[in-house]
Amino acid sequence: MLHGVRFLLSAAAAFARLAHAIVSTGWALFFMPLCSPTSTTTAVPAPWQHLQPARSKVHPAALAVDDGKDQLALQAVSSPPPAAVVVVPVLKQHGDRAAEKTAKAARGKPPRLSIPPPVACAPGVDPFGAAADRETDVATEVEVQGEGFCLASRRGVRHAMEDGYGVITDHTIEGGSQLAFYGVYDGHGGRAAVDFVADKLGKNVVAALAAATTSGLSSSSPPPPPTSDEDEVVAAIRAAYLTTDSEFLSQGVRGGACAATALVKDGDLYVANVGDCRAVLGSRGGAATALTSDHTAGREDERRRIESSGGYVSCGSSGVWRVQDCLAVSRAFGDASMKPWVTSEPEVSRRRLTPDCRFLVVASDGLWNKVSCQEAVDAVSAAAAAAAPSSSVGSCKELVALARSRGSRDDITVMVVDLQRFLQ
Template sequence: MEDGYGVITRHKIEGGSQLAFYGVYDGHGGRAAVDFVADKLGKNVVAAAAAATTMSRHQAAGSSSPSQQRREEEDDVTAAIRAAYLTTDSEFLSQGVRGGACAATALVKDGELYVSNVGDCRAVLGSRGGVATALTSDHTPGREDERLRIESTGGYVSCGGSGVWRVQDSLAVSRAFGDAGVKQWVTCEPETARVSLTADGDCRFLVLASDGLWCKVSNQEAVDAVAAAAAAGGGSGVHVAGSTDPCKELVAMARSRGSRDDITVMVVDLQPFLPV
């Protein structure tokens, strides 16, 4: 088992704001990378986001309109997440240990949802209307922009008889933590999407999972299964009395369809984060 996960909730920062962090990680080449990332990334993201928020508020005080301050703070948080990913990657590489890890993470702050990823872990948003929206895009060597990025720096991608695209004939993801041997091409630069969680909005829950789920279950099927499990429990939210039934349902679905990869699923109920 080379998957991992991490949760940090109700982390208070200056000004009364609170941060919540959720992450799912998929290791390869051993557990060293996934264990390190599961322990460090959330802490680094929360610390960097808190520091960025405090700094931006001090700098903007009295010099910008409230809406301009808000936009600048959101940009600073996105930049902080990027810095935390790169810092975590650098910290792991400095240990000289082999292996790597993919990640999909979510940071919730002041009614804003920041979803980031490297590799093929994925985050999918479930709406009140039941529509599934992928907030991440898998980083694979077969993705055209990823292939062009790799080739522009002297690397190459190839597709073997199994139909799997690989970097330098070895790695099946194009972004990840670790993987020192191909680090020149396999960056840990995350892509981040931001979604506003408004009281009258359509955001209901978020599904974070490793590719052991997504190789057999579509985005829409995952959202449908979570909504059905919640409805069966008789609740209006996602988790009924703290139940993990939606997660178990998705793991069972992937297994029944032949997934033999490690599978980790996390469902985040977004209702508590909506403004009153």
């Protein structure tokens, strides 16, 4: 009996110890997943853990976590289980955020610019023109009171000044002919073309006339009919325009220029133009007569000429007709990329001067886009009626101011030529 009781007590004690061990092991297994990393990989202590004192509860790598943004991660690092176990998921989360920010920045990055190759030009020639560096030095306003003419010019508000002018007065060529030359030029794409044309065109016209006169005087053929002199001068003007354009293109410089010119020779007035510069005659009765027709891409005859040479003309959303979707004028100096559709061959007209011919208004499109031909003649006539000569610069300034008041933002150049002086 005694032995049986002892056996029962021993079994009960063994069972109690076994139950205590099972309960202790079960609670440990229950809490372990809560403190373990999501990864099943066994954590390997970092090399610096062997060098750190045992009292350090925060893993050094956790210091790299952005303070204020990952406070929960820091709290997890300072918990009793080994810090190295939770560093990997925290840093992985931080790395994912950095990668996401980089991806967002890449999606918003603009496309890479495609820079075209430089324009091939003659050695030592600036492809933007020798005058490109001096564009900012051009005066905003210009006033000229010359012999028998006056001029006023004002820069627009959109870009550097690209207008110009040229004058040759009281020149005598072989044979005794007296001539005078006046021109207004409107450049585009920089000042290179307008500066070149302003310097060369008048000289080339005089040279072409001198060459034609010399060849005519030295010829042993019978005298030509009376109309041949007109044809000779017109041919010389056309040749001078084409020569000037060829000389400019040979430099390999960008840009182009429109022009309206007037040549007075032996009592005859020859007017030529390329582009949208215009010349208007003011008569004694006050009527205005346009002596030029603007060369725009919207002109029907110009469109047919361009299409017959392999080009095309289109109208954009703004209602402006353009050659090859680019240039609004169909004739101009320069513009090498637009050849042969944009030609420099001018339209030339001749008129015999009479006492009824009072003055000539030559201007760039900055004026004509806002002021009509009749309004321009009226302004100059009003200045003459107010005891001011028709060549007074005040009438030119008034026209410039009128165009600006009506919203012209382009360069404006106005020249008034006194024609009465050629009848004396």
